[in-house]
Amino acid sequence: MALTTDRIAAVQLSFVRLPLTAPISDAKVLTGRQKPLTEVALVFARIVTEAGYEGLGFGYAKRAGGPGLYAHARETAPELLGEDPSDIGRLWRKLLWAGASMGRSGLAVQAIAAFDIALWDLKARRAGLPLAKLLGAHRSAVPCYNTSGGFLSAPIGQVLDNADAALARGIGGIKIKVGQPDTAADLRRVQAVREHLGEDTALMVDANQQWDRATARRFGRTLEQFRLTWIEEPLDAHDAEGHAALAASLDTPVATGEMLTSAEEHTRLIDAGAADFVQPDAPRVGGITPFLRVMALADHKALSLAPHFAMEVHLHLAAAYPGTAWVEHFEWLEPLFNERLELSGGRMLVPDRPGLGLDGGPVRDLGDGP
Structure with missing residues (x-):
């Protein structure tokens, strides 16, 4: 029996600013190190395969950093096109090396998260199982x-x-x-x-x-x-x-x-x-x-x-x-x-729905920005 593999056909990204109902403060605010938190910035990724499977993932930033996460993710997203979505570990390293000049922690790694979570969500959905x-x-x-x-x-x-x-x-x-x-x-x-x-x-x-x-x-x-x-x-x-x-x-x-x-x-x-x-x-x-x-x-x-x-x-x-x-x-x-x-x-x-068990997260084409 021949081994059949699916391929990633599209990667869609979205940048979302989610306002909080009221500003919140922890000790970092009271000690003067940060300002009250008023919103969460999120980068959503939807990965679609040639066979029609989809996976949804996201990363986030509080206070500064959201636009930077989106920009880095947008630059590296094309590395996934045409790849086998099952090879999650290899793809994680491919994305890491694509942005290696920015380091192996911090923003460069956080920008990979939306893709990696989407790939795991996709894998579980394809298996018909909760993650x-x-x-x-x-x-x-x-x-x-x-x-x-x-x-x-x-x-x-x-x-x-x-x-x-x-x-x-x-x-x-x-x-x-x-x-x-x-x-x-x-x-x-x-x-x-x-x-x-x-x-x-x-x-x-x-x-x-x-x-x-x-x-x-x-x-x-x-x-x-x-x-x-x-x-x-x-x-x-x-x-x-x-x-x-x-x-x-x-x-x-x-x-x-x-x-x-x-x-x-x-x-x-x-x-x-x-x-x-x-x-x-x-x-x-x-x-x-x-x-x-x-x-x-x-x-x-x-x-x-x-x-x-x-x-x-x-x-x-x-x-x-x-x-x-x-x-x-x-x-x-x-x-x-x-x-x-x-x-x-x-x-x-734990929901009994496949993958993360969640849908939503507005996504749009790679050409759009925050």
């Missing part, structure tokens, strides 16, 4: 926690109301932002939320890289009383040694990794013992292909997994992880898709 099943699912639903209701721009009363609404929707845990210049204000905030939720609801805090090592150590010990599921990004994202020392000194698990933009950066983090929960972001590390490398190493080290943002992709990846996994609930991207992910009993359900 989690194609990868090899370990569960049909993943514990999930909400972040969007706990930003520092929201007063504590609103944070408590948001937490109630999230739990009523079927979300299982609540994460709030900390890292303010006044740690006493952080303490009051955490105490109020813990008392409101009770001891049985998972509670996480996220400092968004705003503490130095001494502050993280001292305040981390103070936070032990609240039985947190984890403390997220207590230190600079690239301080693997500091995170490792902190993780070794606290009973509360340490989570980090969302800001890293390559599998190699995650390897250094994991090898250093810097995290109990690893938090890779598929669009930031270049797609699902490098994300799977991070997953394999985290599994080898018996670490827990809590991917950052982009629940539309990460639900499938967390479902395919052998160890403990959480998925982060952000409703921000929901307006871009026709479907909604379902929640029940504190978990997010």
Whole structure:
């Protein structure tokens, strides 16, 4: 029997600016390092084959970088034309080398993500399987926690109301932002939320890289009383040694990794013992292909997994992880898709639709710009 191969006939790209309903602030804003976030910029890719199969993927940027992602993706997209869409690993490297003068992390890698995710979506759709099943699912639903209701721009009363609404929707845990210049204000905030939720609801805090090592150590010990599921990004994202020392000194698990933009950066983090929960972001590390490398190493080290943002992709990846996994609930991207992910009993359900199980994401020809 002759081997038949399909070929990529078209690659369509789209640049989308998605405004948020209100500006949001985390500790990076309160410490003067960034301005409030008002929108998310996204690059969507739709890959179409000669046999009529399609795959949809996306990458994103917050604050600066969106037009740069789109420009780099648009330059490298023609490299996919005529290729076999099944050869995802080889195509990822081809795209990497096409933009190698820009480096092997950061924007050059993030621009590959939309294509790589689209190729995995296409492969699963062609197989008639949800992506989690194609990868090899370990569960049909993943514990999930909400972040969007706990930003520092929201007063504590609103944070408590948001937490109630999230739990009523079927979300299982609540994460709030900390890292303010006044740690006493952080303490009051955490105490109020813990008392409101009770001891049985998972509670996480996220400092968004705003503490130095001494502050993280001292305040981390103070936070032990609240039985947190984890403390997220207590230190600079690239301080693997500091995170490792902190993780070794606290009973509360340490989570980090969302800001890293390559599998190699995650390897250094994991090898250093810097995290109990690893938090890779598929669009930031270049797609699902490098994300799977991070997953394999985290599994080898018996670490827990809590991917950052982009629940539309990460639900499938967390479902395919052998160890403990959480998925982060952000409703921000929901307006871009026709479907909604379902929640029940504190978990997010893997859809039974093929691929990512989502359609939408406006796309247009390569000649159009942002």
